Amino acid sequence: MEILRWKARIAVLWLFMAIAMSAHSILSFREPGAIAEIEGMTLGPGMMVFMAIFWLVPLWLAFVTMTVKDSCNRWTNFVLGIIFTILNIFHLIEHLAEPSVQQILIVGSTVVVTALIAWYAWKWPKQKA
Secondary structure (H helix, E strand, O other): OHHHHHHHHHHHHHHHHHHHHHHHHHHHHHOOOOOOEEOOEEOOHHHHHHHHHHHHHHHHHHHHHHHOOHHHHHHHHHHHHHHHHHHHHHHHHHHHHOOOHHHHHHHHHHHHHHHHHHHHHHOOOOOOO
16 A cells, blocks of 8 residues: 555656646747747747657656556656756756746746655655565
C-alpha cells in the first residue's frame, strides 16, 4: 500500500505539470502581441507538433508511474524529473527577461513540481522481500 501511495503522488504531480503547461500555453496567447507567435517563436506545424509532444510526455508519465514495476518506475521518474526541472528552469529564466506575473507563477510552479517528482522518486521506499 505504501508504494501505491508514492506512485499516486508522483502521477498527480505529472498531471499537475501537464495542466500547468496547458495554462501556460493559453495565457501565452493572451499576452500582448502574441497573435501568431508564442514566446517569440512562430507557430508553424513543426512547433505545434513539438508543443503537443512536450505536453503529452507528462500525461504518459502519469500513466507509466501507475503501471510500471517499481525499480524501473523509480529511475524513470527520477531522471525525467531532473530533465524537466532543468528545462523548466531555463524556461523560467527566459520569462524573467520580460516578466509577466502569471507566466512566472505558472512556470515557477512547474520547476517546483518537477523537482518534487525527482525528490519523491529518489526517496521511493525500498520493497521488502
